Amino acid sequence: MINAQAAGVLMDVEGTTSSVKFVYDVMFPFARRELAAYLAQAWGEPACQAACEQIAADAGHASLEAWSSTADAAPRDLVETEATRLMDADQKATGLKQLQGLIWKNGFDSGEMVAHVYPDVPPALDRWRAAGADLRIYSSGSIQAQNLFFGHTQQGDLLPLLSGHYDTTTGPKREAASYTSIAADWGLAPASILFLSDITAELDAARDAGLQTALLLRPDNAPVEPGHGHAEVSSFGEIEVRP
Template identity: 35%
Template sequence: MEEQNAELYLFDIEGTTTPIEFVHKVLFPYSVQNFKPFFSETSAEKSFAEELILASKNESEYTEEVSDSPESLTKFCKYLVSKDRKLGILKEIQGRIWKKGYESGELKSTIFSDVPPFLERIRKSGKRAAVYSSGSVEAQVLIYKYCEAGDLTVYFEGYFDTAIGGKKESSSYTKIAEKLSLSPRSIVFFTDIKEEADAASEAGVRPILLSRPGNHPQAEHSYQVIQDFSKILA
């Protein structure tokens, strides 16, 4: 059993608390199926179309001109998903679509079984927990609110997405520490990506990598690697 000298635990989602398979085989396909209905609704904000058209200017591989028609926006969003782009506007749109799916009961998120007991240990020990993911803050909250284990949002005091900065940029972790009024050295960050661990480490945050089923192999590194949270006492 290992006890970490930390005041706050910062969690990535995909490949860390949630299986990669759930994100890529459930959430992404659900958004792809619902892009057109979303853009066809009169409630779809005009700014979404404007931002997507602007974003298309930076996609040299995408040769079609993007217009504000539901068909054009849908096709471009499907392209962005196929390329696994971490574009903020795409994440926001997906978050809106997933919200409807969760609230209707069509979607229920999968969380690794060792996560809820670990979150409870963190709370009982008087420590803190937060989330940092490339998915929008809204999407993060939905994953933890509508999961098979029940509503886990009670365990997290903050959520951060790429609006604060990219996950492979050390300044992002510095900003998160400042937002939480903590020294970076009092934060432990759980991720499944070496480059994110590098950025966190550069900022003074201690990274721990998760080696979950379905996770991608990482380049050689010297960080601590765990298979799950069962041996972390908090």
């Protein structure tokens, strides 16, 4: 058991609140399958264009138009090719995550996708909120995708239990500065935040920023090397939080 004195709990998603398998076996294949159709259908929409411009920026170009001129290729073809390459490499690029979030919206809105969360998560969120803790998410998935995910779970809409969301626009999850920025935005001292993740490198970065940490040992998570120095739990039911 972990008894944490914390005003806030910051949570990762895959491997922490939710199964890695759902993300990799359901969400990622859906985005890959629907990529071309989505770009064709939504190309002129502002949200789609914003994501595509970010993909161009992530690739080192001043704009999508400049990229198209340099490559002598249609902008939509460039975006589709680059997004596919990033997915093949399992890259956490901001533009890709924005585009995936837009594609996933169709899946969640249609009911084709319903997000998996571990059964111990909702009661723990209820318990921590009742104790007075502020609960937030930090994921490589876009904030839009996070809202879709937690708004359409097998346990119902969990968004009312969450007070905020952070993604890679704040910074990489394996850099201490990202957690410093989150604490500042939150208005909490780093030491008063408990960060939960299944990735030791993320926990290391959070600890370097002064946060409390705990490692989730969920089924199907990657093996963890010993000696990492973080408290270990297999369930949110093993964590008690008091502000």
